Amino acid sequence: MSSHPPLGVVAVGNALVDVLAQTSEEFIAEQHAAHGMEKGAMTLIDEARAVDLYGQMPAGVESSGGSAANTMAGFASFGGHGAFIGKVADDELGRIFQHDLRSLGLKFDTQPLIMGAKTGRCLILVTPDAQRTMNTFLGASVELSPLDIDEALITQARVTYLEGYLFDRDQAKQAFIMAAEAAHAAGHRVALTLSDPFCVDRHRSDFLRLVENHVDILFANEEEIKSLFMQDNFEDAASAVSSHVEIAALTRSEKGAVIVNGEQKHHIIPPAPVTQVIDTTGAGDQFAAGFLYGFTEGMDIETCGKLGTLAAAEVISHMGPRPGCSYADLLKKAA
């Protein structure tokens, strides 16, 4: 048990490259009719469908994505030392993903997949109302297995952060449990983000078991926490979670966030000011980045929450789910 772990956070998540294109409402309607694409939701697609959809969609812009990887980009931007575990293929997009994390000073040494699927990608269609419809081909990400869980790395981090989206694969669930056990054996914390209400729907009992047995810090938005506890209103869901985890950081969009820390302590965090909301993607990812930075630096819970809303406010003021400026600078200005 190390008392001064050299890393703040090691994240386990999907390694994805985003392909972002502007599209019309009609295009989404056609894709809905033909393929059941749900506007505003995240749909998992296979490679054949990814090739087909890419062939039909407009010209795009490529950038590294993945929910937990976005969080680590924000965490590094605050000045945090972290690492990422996730599976790319040995191809151009994989090298782009790898470059973009490493260039932020993050450790990322998961062995790329040599044979098999390509690097995963998320085809994101932005309609004129600024809503995003995501179509994810997980690709090589699917192949993340317990063999990729670097236990030595995990024992070096104060928090091991798990991405809920990975729950869509069985061997990734095993990898999660293994990572959580390694973290706890070293006396460190395990955090989980639920990622998506539909993902929670698909795996509710498994998520509940994981939260109950392995998770210290839970990140969720309003829809996700309601879905997990099958509650119709937020307050009931927030009460339900309090006995299961040490900390639940619950984000509520324009209402800010509520941090539940033990059964009786609800900290209400107001949203940080935003001049103009351009693109809400990444708000949850960056809230987690700010919160985890504060937490691993030993700040109090309210300050952790405020760092979360600060980062979330920044990321929604521009296109893309990763920081548009240095969060360390933002923090200095705010202080």
Next chain:
Amino acid sequence: MSSHPPLGVVAVGNALVDVLAQTSEEFIAEQHAAHGMEKGAMTLIDEARAVDLYGQMPAGVESSGGSAANTMAGFASFGGHGAFIGKVADDELGRIFQHDLRSLGLKFDTQPLIMGAKTGRCLILVTPDAQRTMNTFLGASVELSPLDIDEALITQARVTYLEGYLFDRDQAKQAFIMAAEAAHAAGHRVALTLSDPFCVDRHRSDFLRLVENHVDILFANEEEIKSLFMQDNFEDAASAVSSHVEIAALTRSEKGAVIVNGEQKHHIIPPAPVTQVIDTTGAGDQFAAGFLYGFTEGMDIETCGKLGTLAAAEVISHMGPRPGCSYADLLKKAA
């Protein structure tokens, strides 16, 4: 000789993917000291240097680029029917480049390079003053050869548009001559963009020979035309060009453009209004797009120039060298 060619423009150019990253002045200064990188200029680099520089530069955003390909994206956005000839490799970036052109309705059937170099890329470093420093690894683009010049395609287009940057390779020069001869044999026009004053410096006598013998419409900015005719002031360069080509479309940044049409006719085109200049990259490419759209639709020279400044004003008002909205819609609003 077809009197109604089905295509407006076929462009012959570099097939490049841009990798755009924000960087500090210090980074450029270090790269200048160690590798002679010139701030604001375009430097050609080899694959080893591209890998080295990419490894050092910050996280980036990838999107399809290439000067003539950017022009074709603008031409298609106006509603023009066009085609592109250029060489990608059989890799992910090549498929991205191909997808992005085809998704705009452009024909692009040049055979990808199977063995050898990767798809070319341009590593673009943006400093806080909004200046761009470009580092181009031409990759597979270098392999464009006379064999890739689809003469049947060229005979279908009113204008064959050649990208000056391709002059950095000998076999591409041969491909240029071949394309120009095929266009003229079919009774159509040949256009050339000079691309870069340094490129003109490297190949002045070849450029002069090409312009003299094969070019009907010449696109150049102030620096390029001064470099080509080794003149210190713009007016002298504009006078010098008039006897060499049918039309010279000369762009002058915030001063708009001058169209030289025969020895005595200088049309002065004022710049179109811009609320805020965000990124000047692509201004020349999109001026050419507007001008060529007007020209191939049979509009008068002044209107062609106005369409050029309209497109240039749009592209400099956002990041990236390709249209941020439909130019056909822009044209409707302006009318």
